[in-house]
Each structure stands twice: as structure tokens, then as C-alpha cells.
Amino acid sequence: MRRYIEIYSIMLRNSLIRDLSFKANFLLWMVVEILWFCGQIVFFSIIFGNVDHIGDWTKWEVVLLVGTHQIIAQLFQAFFFVNLANIPELVRMGKLDSVLVLPIDSQFAVSTKQFSLDSIINALLGAAVVCVSLSKLSIVPNVLSVFLYVVALGFGIAVHYSIMLGLAAVSFWIIRAQGLVYGYFNFLNIARYPDVIFPWLFRLIFGWVIPVVIIANIPGVLEICAATLFQRQLVSSSGSLLTKAASTATLD
Numbered sequence: 001m002r003r004y005i006e007i008y009s010i011m012l013r014n015s016l017i018r019d020l021s022f023k024a025n026f027l028l029w030m031v032v033e034i035l036w037f038c039g040q041i042v043f044f045s046i047i048f049g050n051v052d053h054i055g056d057w058t059k060w061e062v063v064l065l066v067g068t069h070q071i072i073a074q075l076f077q078a079f080f081f082v083n084l085a086n087i088p089e090l091v092r093m094g095k096l097d098s099v100l101v102l103p104i105d106s107q108f109a110v111s112t113k114q115f116s117l118d119s120i121i122n123a124l125l126g127a128a129v130v131c132v133s134l135s136k137l138s139i140v141p142n143v144l145s146v147f148l149y150v151v152a153l154g155f156g157i158a159v160h161y162s163i164m165l166g167l168a169a170v171s172f173w174i175i176r177a178q179g180l181v182y183g184y185f186n187f188l189n190i191a192r193y194p195d196v197i198f199p200w201l202f203r204l205i206f207g208w209v210i211p212v213v214i215i216a217n218i219p220g221v222l223e224i225c226a227a228t229l230f231q232r233q234l235v236s237s238s239g240s241l242l243t244k245a246a247s248t249a250t251l252d
Contacts, residue, residue, distance in 0.1 A: 055196030064133035070126025078119035088171035
């Protein structure tokens with residue numbers, strides 16, 4: 001394990017050096033991603049200017065969902081997307097052989113070669129939006145809700161990784177499989193929408209067979225419900241203590 005950590009740290013350093021060597025490109029892509037994310041927020045703001053709810057989702061719950069999707073998508077893009085998207089090209093050009101003969105795990109080698117720093121910054125922007133949404137919802141997360149939220153984010157990234165790795169592996173039978181990989185990456189944007197807006201058959205297919213829809217919905221629901229439940233229990237316990245104290249004071 002220590003050996004792989006050292007190898008990965010070298011890959012990270014090389015990626016950072018490469019990104020910072022082209023500062024204009026780095027800043028441009030970061031600005032484009034930020035504008036795209038802000039466009040999503042504006043889109044839902046326009047919708048909620050005409051309606052109060054989308055299904056059982058309020059405005060700030062949807063904003064929290066969009067922020068959650070931003071975190072998952074950008075972390076996945078930072079650590080894995082570029083590497084997985086390059087697999088079909090490595091197969092087509094015959095360059096995958098040079099990776100397979102390396103004295104390390106082949107999947108690790110093809111999955112972790114490049115890293116995108118700008119995506120990490122955009123993921124932090126998503127985290128900031130989640131914090132603002134929780135504030136607007138008057139929700140104070142507890143340790144359990146934060147833990148469940150982080151675990152769900154990890155599962156979301158793992159689902160994206162598994163599906164895209166499977167699509168990239170199709171390149172062994174199809175000459176150009178990059179269209180499938182990039183097509184899925186664009187398709188995963190539906191995860192930022194509340195699942196209630198989709199027909200039941202669509203939710204069945206893309207919630208269980210190809211679990212794209214639930215990737216951001218589950219972490220968002222966990223964060224809202226777990227924190228809200230904790231607050232209700234806290235209020236209930238405080239009310240019971242105050243009632244008991246008042247009764248004791250009356251008896252005295």
C-alpha cells in the first residue's frame with residue numbers, strides 16, 4: 001500500500017506541474033466550469049420563481065441537490081474521468097501494452113495517471129453551495145449526517161467510475177468507444193435533477209439498472225433527513241427536560 005501511495009503522489013505532482021505550466025488554460029477551464037454551475041443555479045431559480053415545489057422538493061433542497069451533484073461530478077472528473085476517457089484511445093493506438101507491462105496493478109495505472117486541480121476547486125464551490133443551502137433550510141448537520149453524506153458521495157463517485165470503466169472496456173471490441181464514454185459523462189448531468197420529475201419507468205431503469213439518477217439524490221436526502229431528524233429529537237428532548245424541570249419547580 002505504501003508503494004502505491006508513493007506512486008500516486010508522484011502522479012499527482014506531475015499532473016499539478018503540467019496544469020500549472022499552462023496557467024491560462026487552467027484558469028479558462030475553471031471559469032467555464034464555474035459559469036456552467038452558476039447557470040444551473042440560475043435555471044432552477046427561474047423555475048422556482050413560478051412554482052413553490054418540484055414534487056416534494058423545495059427551492060433550497062434542489063439547490064442542495066445541485067451542489068451535491070457538483071461535488072460528485074467534479075471529484076470524479078478530478079481523479080478518474082480523463083484517465084478512463086483515454087483508455088479507448090490507448091487501445092486503438094496500441095499504447096495500452098506499455099501500461100500493462102508496468103510492475104504495478106494495471107487498473108490502478110490506467111485509472112490514476114492524470115489529475116485535474118481545477119475540478120477540485122469547482123468541487124469546493126459545490127460544497128459552499130451545499131453549506132448555504134443548509135443554512136437557508138435552517139439545518140445544522142450533526143456528525144452522523146455529515147458522515148453518511150460523505151459516504152454517499154464516495155458511493156456516487158464509485159458508481160460513476162464503475163460504469164465508465166465498463167464503457168471504456170468496450171473499446172476492446174469497438175474501434176472507437178470514446179463516444180460512449182463522453183456520452184455517459186454528459187448523460188450523468190441528469191443526476192442534478194430531483195428524481196420525482198422523471199416517469200416511473202425512467203426512474204426504475206436509471207435508478208436501479210443504471211443508477212445515475214440516485215447518485216446525487218441519495219446524499220442530498222440523507223443530509224436533509226438525518227440532520228432534520230436529529231434536530232427534532234434534540235428539540236423533543238429539550239422540551240421534555242424543560243417540562244420536567246417546570247414540574248419539579250412547581251412541586252417545590
